[in-house]
Structures are given as structure tokens and as C-alpha cells.
Amino acid sequence: MATKKTYKIVLSGGGTGGHIYPAIAIANELKRRFEDAEFLFVGAKDRMEMEKIPQAGYKIEGLWISGIQRQLTMKNLMFPFKLMSSLYNARKIVKSFKPDVAIGTGGFASGPLLYMASKHGIPSLIQEQNSFPGITNKLLAKHVQKICVAYDGLERFFPADKIVKTGNPVRRSLLDINSKTEEAKKLFDLKEGKLTLLVLGGSLGARRINELIEKELDFLDTQNVQVIWQCGKLYYQQYKIYNNTLNVQVHEFLNNMDFAYAAADIVISRAGASSVSELCIVGKPVIFIPSPNVAEDHQTKNAMAIVDHNAAMIIKEDELVVDFKNKFSQLVASPQRQKELGENIKKIALVNATNDIVDEVEKLLKVKN
Structure with missing residues (x-):
């Protein structure tokens, strides 16, 4: 008798509620479809996801990472060290957790996590929420398999064959x-x-x-x-x-x-x-x-x-x-x-956004398994 596959799913999105709540919405729908799935969120230490994700009932690990400031500040001088630390720890998380799929909804931590996941052959998806993508998702685009977007015209920034217009996840x-x-x-x-x-x-x-x-x-x-x-x-x-x-x-x-x-x-x-x-x-x-x-x-x-x-x-x-x-x-x-x-x-309104995004995640899970 075949053993039922228990999926491991890693998600990263944080810094603001605009990155956190879409990630939670995606996780909730995946949990509804795969009751036995194991979830792990990866966020930035000292950001609001470290509080909001556990409140939603999920585990989270934090990376030492932040964005680049517009002005020359001490934080900018620390950025290379934070990036190296985050890449190292993201690699450890991927090797330890062994996810079947990686999902990024934006925020500082999603860059190192999805980069390392893709480097280890983990099918990956990013959900670009804005009409003008940030630098993290632009850099990740060549490494991931699917890019779910909410606006038309994103072919200017991403490979057209990876784009799926789904809209942004919202709370049910x-x-x-x-x-x-x-x-x-x-x-x-x-x-x-x-x-x-x-x-x-x-x-x-x-x-x-x-x-x-x-x-x-x-x-x-x-x-x-x-x-x-x-x-x-x-x-x-x-x-x-x-x-x-x-x-x-x-x-x-x-x-x-x-x-x-x-x-x-x-x-x-x-x-x-x-x-x-x-x-x-x-x-x-x-x-x-x-x-x-x-x-x-x-x-x-x-x-x-x-x-x-x-x-x-x-x-x-x-x-x-x-x-x-x-x-x-x-x-x-x-x-x-x-x-x-x-x-x-x-x-x-694109009212089926969460379902449509999770459909794409499910396709990646089936390809891998």
C-alpha cells in the first residue's frame, strides 16, 4: 500500500503586514488542502513577522537581515555581513528542514531563503504583489519556477513564461x-x-x-x-x-x-x-x-x-x-x-487569488514528487 506523502513547505515574507498576511493566507489554504503538511516560516529578526506568524499558529525562524537604506548609514555598512549571515543560515534551514517547495511573498528574508532553496533544487515560487517589483524579486526571478503577479505588464521585469496572473492573496x-x-x-x-x-x-x-x-x-x-x-x-x-x-x-x-x-x-x-x-x-x-x-x-x-x-x-x-x-x-x-x-x-477584484496561487504551488509539488 502506497504511503501518503507528507509535504514540507517553507514560506518567507515579512517586514510589513503587506508581506506577512499574504503568506499566512497561502499557508492556510495549503493547510486546508494538505492537513498533514509541515510548515516553516522564515523571517527577519526583530520584525513584526516574528510576532504575527506564531499568532497565526505557525513556526518561524529569523534571519539577521535588513534592507539597504537610501542614505549612507551604519546599517548599510553592516549589510554585507548581514547578507552573508542570512545566506549561511538560510542554507542551514533548507538542509535541515528539507522542504518540498519554497514560497516567497517579499520582504528582506525572502531573498536569502528562496535563493538557497533554488540552489538546492527546491521548486520555488514568488508572489509579486506590486505593479513595480522590488529588487529582491527581480534578482530571484531567474532562480524560481513560477512568479504569481497581480498586475498586467510585468513581462518588463520577469520571464514571460514564468508569470501567472493570480492577484494578491487576501484574508478569507x-x-x-x-x-x-x-x-x-x-x-x-x-x-x-x-x-x-x-x-x-x-x-x-x-x-x-x-x-x-x-x-x-x-x-x-x-x-x-x-x-x-x-x-x-x-x-x-x-x-x-x-x-x-x-x-x-x-x-x-x-x-x-x-x-x-x-x-x-x-x-x-x-x-x-x-x-x-x-x-x-x-x-x-x-x-x-x-x-x-x-x-x-x-x-x-x-x-x-x-x-x-x-x-x-x-x-x-x-x-x-x-x-x-x-x-x-x-x-x-x-x-x-x-x-x-x-x-x-x-x-x-481578483477574488480567487489565494486559490489560484496555491494551485500553482500544488503543480510544483506534483512535479517534484
């Missing part, structure tokens, strides 16, 4: 938020007759968005708007003083994002790849405020890929002083425009 809990609206309003203790604005700056927070909201609290109150404000871990101590003032509630982090989205009438958000993908599925009117402090200004490119379909609004950071009040008040005053943006962004 977001697939049916409309059924949660009433429960969400109770959960956040929202007032009837007011529009609800959800403000998102990422898991760590966005300084410029936080400054904007603080400055415009009185204005938002005049618009009959109540605010659910995720200010982020780095800024919570500074902004928690506004909790429960002027119809504002301040959160360090929102663990129940499905209910936060369900409660919202309008969303202000950064334009990280995972956020954009989630907002497409959620189908609410969005104002993107992209971070200009990212490689190749990829958040602006992510946002414009939606704006060009008349499916969202964008205000650049250097235009907030001039444009925010005008554009926001126009959106609040036009239920028809809100409806149009919500319907159009939902048309762009």
Missing part, C-alpha cells in the same frame, strides 16, 4: 463583508445618520496621514463624519488622546479588519499592494494617499492602476494641503460618486 474573512455591516456598526458603537470614515496607514502607521487626520478633525466633524482611525504602532501613544473626541476612535491596530471594512462608508488608505487588493474586494469608495518613500514610487503606480479605471481617488502627499478638503467634501456630498467608485473598484 473579507470575501463577504456585506453580511457583517450591522454587527460591525454595533462592534464599533457607531452612530446612525453619520458617514463612517476608515483611515488606514498600514500596520506601523503613516506619519503624513496621521498628521492630516489630526489637523482636519474639526473639518471632518463639520462633514457629519465619524472616524475609525488606525494610526499604527509607532504613533498610537501620540494620537490616543483623540479617542472618543469629535466622533473619533483611535486604534493602534485593527485585528478585525473584516468588521472595520464592513462598517466603513469611505476609506482613506496607503496604496501598498495588499491594501489595494483588499480594497478591490471590499468595494468601498477609496481615497489613496500613496507613500512617496518607497522604491520606484510603487505605491503611486499601484494606486494609479485603480484610478485609471475610475475606481478610486488619489491625493499625493504634497497636494494634501491644497486638495484634501475640496476632494473629500465633494465625495461626501455625492452618494452617486461613492456608489460609482465602489462598484468600479469591485470589478477589478
